[in-house]
Amino acid sequence: MxxxxxxxxxxxxxxxRNALMIIIVxxxxxxxxxxxxIVQAAQQARASALDNTTITAQISLDRRALMGSxxxxxxxxxxxxxxxxxxxxxxxxxxxxxxxxxxxxxAKADYGVRSSYYTVTASLAAAEDGIEPVxxxxxxxxxxxxxxxxxxxxxxxxxxxxxxxxxxxxxDMRGGKGGMTVTTGDFxxxxxxxxxxxxxxxxxxFTMSSGEAFGxxxxxxxxxxxxxxxxxxxxxxxxxxxxxANAADTDTDYTFTVVGIYSNATDEAQPQxxxxxxxxxxPANAIYTNEATLTKLGLTPDKTMEITDxxxxxxxxQSAQLSFTYVFAGKEEYDRFVEDVRKAGLGHEYTISSExxxxxxQSMVAIDNLSKFATTMLIVVLAVGAVVxxxxxxxxxxxxxxxxxxxxxxxxxxxxxxxxxxxxxxVVTLVGLAVGIxxxxxxxxxxxxxxxxxxxxxxxxxxxxxxxxxxxxxGGSSATDxxxxxxxxxxxxxxxxxxxxxxxxxxDQLNATVNWATIGWMLLVGVVLTLLSxxxxxxxxxxxxPLRILADRS
Amino acid sequence: xxxxKNTAAPAAQPAAALEAGEPILRLGDVSYAYKKGGPLxxxxxxxxxxxxxxTSIMGPSGAGKTTLxxxxxxxxxxxxxxxxxxxxxxxxxxxxxxxxxxxxxIFQSFNLLPGLTVLENIMLTMDASGKRFDRPKKEIxxxxxxxxxxxxxxxxxxxxxLSGGEQQRVAIARALSDDPxxxxxxxxxxxxxxxxxxxxxxxxxxxxHEQDKCVIIVTHSPxxxxxxxxxxxxxxxx
Ligand SMILES: Nc1ncnc2c1ncn2[C@@H]1O[C@H](COP(=O)(O)OP(=O)(O)OP(=O)(O)O)[C@@H](O)[C@H]1O
Ligand SMILES: [Mg+2]
Numbered sequence: 001m002x003x004x005x006x007x008x009x010x011x012x013x014x015x016x017r018n019a020l021m022i023i024i025v026x027x028x029x030x031x032x033x034x035x036x037x038i039v040q041a042a043q044q045a046r047a048s049a050l051d052n053t054t055i056t057a058q059i060s061l062d063r064r065a066l067m068g069s070x071x072x073x074x075x076x077x078x079x080x081x082x083x084x085x086x087x088x089x090x091x092x093x094x095x096x097x098x099x100x101x102x103x104x105x106x107a108k109a110d111y112g113v114r115s116s117y118y119t120v121t122a123s124l125a126a127a128e129d130g131i132e133p134v135x136x137x138x139x140x141x142x143x144x145x146x147x148x149x150x151x152x153x154x155x156x157x158x159x160x161x162x163x164x165x166x167x168x169x170x171x172d173m174r175g176g177k178g179g180m181t182v183t184t185g186d187f188x189x190x191x192x193x194x195x196x197x198x199x200x201x202x203x204x205x206f207t208m209s210s211g212e213a214f215g216x217x218x219x220x221x222x223x224x225x226x227x228x229x230x231x232x233x234x235x236x237x238x239x240x241x242x243x244x245a246n247a248a249d250t251d252t253d254y255t256f257t258v259v260g261i262y263s264n265a266t267d268e269a270q271p272q273x274x275x276x277x278x279x280x281x282x283p284a285n286a287i288y289t290n291e292a293t294l295t296k297l298g299l300t301p302d303k304t305m306e307i308t309d310x311x312x313x314x315x316x317x318q319s320a321q322l323s324f325t326y327v328f329a330g331k332e333e334y335d336r337f338v339e340d341v342r343k344a345g346l347g348h349e350y351t352i353s354s355e356x357x358x359x360x361x362q363s364m365v366a367i368d369n370l371s372k373f374a375t376t377m378l379i380v381v382l383a384v385g386a387v388v389x390x391x392x393x394x395x396x397x398x399x400x401x402x403x404x405x406x407x408x409x410x411x412x413x414x415x416x417x418x419x420x421x422x423x424x425x426x427v428v429t430l431v432g433l434a435v436g437i438x439x440x441x442x443x444x445x446x447x448x449x450x451x452x453x454x455x456x457x458x459x460x461x462x463x464x465x466x467x468x469x470x471x472x473x474x475g476g477s478s479a480t481d482x483x484x485x486x487x488x489x490x491x492x493x494x495x496x497x498x499x500x501x502x503x504x505x506x507x508d509q510l511n512a513t514v515n516w517a518t519i520g521w522m523l524l525v526g527v528v529l530t531l532l533s534x535x536x537x538x539x540x541x542x543x544x545x546p547l548r549i550l551a552d553r554s
Numbered sequence: 555x556x557x558x559k560n561t562a563a564p565a566a567q568p569a570a571a572l573e574a575g576e577p578i579l580r581l582g583d584v585s586y587a588y589k590k591g592g593p594l595x596x597x598x599x600x601x602x603x604x605x606x607x608x609t610s611i612m613g614p615s616g617a618g619k620t621t622l623x624x625x626x627x628x629x630x631x632x633x634x635x636x637x638x639x640x641x642x643x644x645x646x647x648x649x650x651x652x653x654x655x656x657x658x659x660i661f662q663s664f665n666l667l668p669g670l671t672v673l674e675n676i677m678l679t680m681d682a683s684g685k686r687f688d689r690p691k692k693e694i695x696x697x698x699x700x701x702x703x704x705x706x707x708x709x710x711x712x713x714x715x716l717s718g719g720e721q722q723r724v725a726i727a728r729a730l731s732d733d734p735x736x737x738x739x740x741x742x743x744x745x746x747x748x749x750x751x752x753x754x755x756x757x758x759x760x761x762x763h764e765q766d767k768c769v770i771i772v773t774h775s776p777x778x779x780x781x782x783x784x785x786x787x788x789x790x791x792x
Contacts, residue, residue, distance in 0.1 A: 002681035013669050406665050409629065410728075411654020412682045547630045549665055550620060 003416045007423035021392060022432040025526075028385035029436020030443070033514055033522050035378035037444040038451070041512035042371035046364060054114065055328040056200070057337065057354035059103065059346065061096050096349060099302060103324035111340045112333035113326050117197035120291050122299035122320035123185030123247040123280045130243035130253065131234040133186035133279040185247035185280040189224075189299065191291035191320075192216075200325065203283040204266045211238035211260030214290050221292045225260040229284035236261070244287070248305035254297055262288065294320055331357065366455040367510065373451070386529050393425060393533040397540045404541055405549035418541040422534035426527075433526040440522075441514035448512035576641045577602035578768045579626060579736060585634030586621055595621045598635070601786060605735065605768040608758050610779045612772075613788030619772045620662060622788065623740050626770065627659045628652045639736075654683045658729030660739035662772075664721045666713045672699070672724050673709045676731045683732035698727040703753060719746050726757065736768045737761055743775055755781050 011018055100118070107116035126132055192198045198213065199205065206227075214223035226236055236242060236258055246252035264283055279285050294300060303319040328334040338352050346352070397404075400421075407417050579602070586596040595618040603609055603626075611619050624630050625637055628649035637644040639656060653659070666675050676695040680687065687694060699706055702723040713721060722742060729737055739758070743751040755778055762769040762783070771778065779785050 002678070006678065006681075009674070010669075402665075403667060406667055407682070408650070409627075409653065409659065409661070409665060410679045410682050411650045411652070413650045547624055549629065549661070550624060 003412070003420045004423055007420045008427065010420070010424050011427050017396070018428045021396075021428045022435060024388060024392065025385075025429050025432025026436035026439060028381055028388065029433050029522060029526060030439040031381045032378055032385065032525070033437050033440025033518060034444045034447050034512070035374045035381060036521055037440065037512040037514050037518050038374035038448045038510065039371055039378060040515075040518060041448065041510045042367045042374070045367050045510060053330070053356065055331060055334045055354050055356040057326045057328065057334055057352055057357070058324065059098060059106065059326075059341070059350050059352050061098070062349050062351045097301070097318075098322075098324075098350070100322060100324070103322070106337075106341050106344065106346070107324075107326060111344070112328060112336040114329045114333065115196060115327045116325060117200070117327070118193045118291070118322060118324040119197050119202060120191040120193075120294045120299070120301065120320045120322050121202070122189045122191075122294055122297075124187040124189050124244040124254070124287070125247045125250050126186045127243045127245035127250070127253045130245065131230070131236065134229050134233050134282060134284040135279050187244055187285045187287055188280045189244075189287050189289060189294065191289050191294040191299075193291045196327070197325075198288070201288070202323070203264055203286055206262040206264045208260050209263040211258070213262075214259055214288075216290045216292065218292055218296075220290055221296045222256050222289075223259045224256040224287050224289040224293070225262050226258055226287050227284045228261050228263045230287075231258075231261045233284075242287075246305075256287070256289065256293070331360075366452060366458075369458075370448070370452050370455050370510070373455075374448075382525065382529075386532070389429070389529055389533045390536055393537050394540070397421065397537050401544070401548075404544050405546070408544065408546040409549045414541050414544065418534075418538035421537045421541065422531075425534050425537065426530050429526060429530040433523060437514065437519055437522055441519075444512045444514050448510050452510050578605045578640055579603040579770075580638040580641075581622075581625075581635070582638060583635035584622075584625060584632045584637060586618075586625060586630075586632050588621075590633075594633075596625065596632070600635075603736075603768050603770055604784075606762055606766045607783040608762045608769040608771060608781075609784040609786055610771050610773050610782040611786045611788055612774070612779055614790045615774075617788045617790050619788055620740055623659070623738055623770070623772060626736075627657055627738055651684075654679075655685060655732060656734055657736040657738060658732065658734040660722075660725045660729045660737070660742050662740040662744070664725040666721060666724055666728065668714045669712070671710045671712055672704070672716070672727075675713060675724060676728050679728045680731045685732055695727070695731060698731055699723075701730070702727045702757060719750050722746065722754065726754070730761070734767070736770065738770045740772045741774065742771060743773065743778055748777075751775065751778070758782075 103118065104116070107113050190202060192201070194216065195213075208225070209228050211225065213225055214220050224242070226242070230236065234242070238258055238260060240258045241255050242258055243253050243255045246254070299320045301318050301320050301322040304316045305319050306314050306316055326337065328337060334354055334357060341352060404417055407420075408414060581599050581601045584596055584599045585594050587594050599622070611622065613619055625632055628637075628644050628647070631637075631645045631649075639647065639652065644652065667678070670678065673692065673695050676698060677691050680691050680694070696706055696709060699709060704720060704723045704727065708716065708720065708724075713724065716724065726739070726742065729739070737758070742758075743754055746754065758769050758771060759781065761767045771782065773779060
């Protein structure tokens with residue numbers, strides 16, 4: 001068709017004008033391509049961040065919800081000066097405490113749970129003639145009696161601790177969850193339910209430096225492994241027997257057989273509770289055993305014991321704390337679990353929370369912000385691009401009225417003239433699109449990562465403003481601290497001091513590569529916009545009166 | 555001068571259908587007003603144009619000569635009366651086809667495409683006609699340049715670089731390129747020197763007499779009028 005040939009010739013004939021057009025289209029396309037790539041990458045990141053990753057979750061008692069319910073109605077649920085009735089609260093906390101059986105009730109495959117494990121943690125005191133705990137400075141404390149009195153110190157809140165879900169014990173793990181919530185005593189005795197529980201040990205992953213880990217049978221009760229620090233301090237070797245005492249009653253001694261010595265993967269020697277922390281919260285003083293050992297000793301969550309603190313106050317605490325963890329194959333299963341468990345009758349005084357999901361949501365904030373920004377940018381760029389393309393087309397065609405006149409005068413039908421203009425426009429914009437997509441593809445990754453890092457920075461700044469991570473759901477602290485926190489409800493500020501590590505954990509790389517989908521979308525949008533402006537051109541051509549050629553001079 | 559190689563195959567036109575005595579172009583009581591209800595620029599005009607003759611249209615400026623040409627060339631339709639081409643009313647024909655095949659127009663201001671070369675301008679008209687040519691278009695176009703006495707080395711020159719007289723010749727060549735039956739020229743000798751005028755007029759005479767075309771020329775020049783076969787005087791409007 002000669003009109004197409006003529007159009008192609010015209011493209012090369014009007015080099016200057018078309019080059020300008022190509023540059024404009026390319027700039028718009030590049031911006032839109034980058035924006036689109038970011039939006040797609042953000043969606044991708046959102047969808048796949050938890051792919052191929054197991055998710056762990058816990059059910060915990062929501063202190064606030066409980067507090068609200070134990071308070072007299074009328075004070076609109078807030079602690080407006082009035083102190084909550086502590087004993088009533090403690091009572092209701094104790095009543096509401098989930099037992100192992102309760103936890104296991106929900107750990108069904110029907111609910112999407114892939115597996116579950118738990119640890120039971122009890123605190124132990126140093127026995128008269130037994131081993132000495134390691135204090136914060138890594139030395140053996142001289143007096144075991146003195147050390148057992150710092151019971152009211154705040155415990156570390158577990159939420160800051162990543163767990164094994166994201167790769168089975170990463171090197172940057174800090175602190176622990178669950179077991180490390182012991183607030184009294186000199187040692188913590190952590191009973192694991194399975195190897196999976198050990199993999200997600202409260203103090204992070206560890207390796208055996210000698211001996212081997214305990215089994216889980218009845219016969220294996222009394223078998224423990226101790227940390228290399230504790231072993232060194234007390235000269236313990238594999239096969240030795242160690243003696244420790246009950247935290248409440250130092251006359252009750254327990255004797256364990258050391259079957260192995262472990263070494264924590266992280267060099268997290270400092271207990272996180274500060275100088276006032278109990279030595280029991282020092283990872284070095286954690287004695288690991290199987291859950292059967294604690295059961296055998298009667299150190300189970302359903303029993304209580306009396307503890308006397310330094311001020312002579314006696315409190316009743318649970319003999320042991322249970323930390324039950326559900327493992328899911330993915331986010332979908334977790335979401336299903338939350339839904340199903342609620343349906344199964346789990347009250348709203350309990351929260352279901354997942355470190356993994358929370359951390360994921362957290363890291364999504366920056367990505368979401370970037371995605372929103374990119375979406376806005378995409379819309380603006382496309383809108384501006386559409387307008388610019390229209391305006392250019394109209395100007396272009398007005399300038400070429402004479403050409404339309406000549407062509408119609410020599411008998412070229414208007415439809416063909418319009419086609420010629422459309423083809424010209426299409427060729428020019430396609431070249432512009434190709435160049436723009438190329439430029440966009442080359443720059444999308446660095447541009448998006450630069451944008452993301454500024455978002456992450458902003459996010460971190462916001463967090464440091466708050467002194468903790470933002471947007472934590474209330475009571476979203478992990479399951480285990482709730483149980484032990486009952487007696488000291490009012491003195492611990494909620495939230496995590498360690499905001500820094502969350503910033504670290506945020507996704508700071510976005511794979512905003514331009515893929516075929518991006519290219520396809522850009523081409524589609526580009527062609528649609530081109531056809532739209534071609535339509536404008538066509539309307540212009542159709543309205544042209546051939547007679548006007550007599551008035552239009554070159 | 556007597557180069558008759560421009561033998562583009564005549565398109566399947568019902569030329570034979572012409573009744574005896576029916577002129578190729580006839581104005582039947584034609585009136586035209588640019589605006590609806592405006593003054594009649596052409597006022598109840600009747601005339602016949604014969605093939606094989608050069609007809610000169612004369613008249614004072616503003617008499618409506620250009621307007622009449624636009625009616626004949628089918629750029630617009632009369633507000634009253636009919637323009638008949640081979641007995642058919644132009645108003646009922648596809649005037650795009652009519653313009654591209656049956657007539658060749660040399661406009662007062664040439665109306666060539668300035669961005670295109672001489673050859674491209676001529677060949678674009680050939681393409682637009684949709685006619686089939688028995689020889690390469692380029693060959694025909696180059697022969698047309700010979701016919702209008704434009705040296706062949708102008709073939710690839712852009713129109714912008716040509717003088718008025720040269721553009722005039724290209725416009726004529728373009729009008730002839732698709733071998734139309736009617737050739738219309740609006741003041742084709744307006745701004746040319748006498749020698750060139752004569753040369754151009756000779757081309758038109760040859761077209762009419764040798765190639766049996768109907769040639770219609772609007773002119774103010776008495777010499778041209780004298781040289782032509784028929785003169786059609788258009789009265790000034792009152
Ligand atoms: N597009 C138009 N709209 C309205 N009036 C027009 C238009 N073109 C021409 N006219 C009017 O029609 C009349 C005839 O104009 P036309 O161009 O046909 O004259 P002409 O005989 O060709 O004159 P000239 O010898 O100067 O070329 C003039 O009075 C002119 O003002
Ligand atoms: Mg005129």
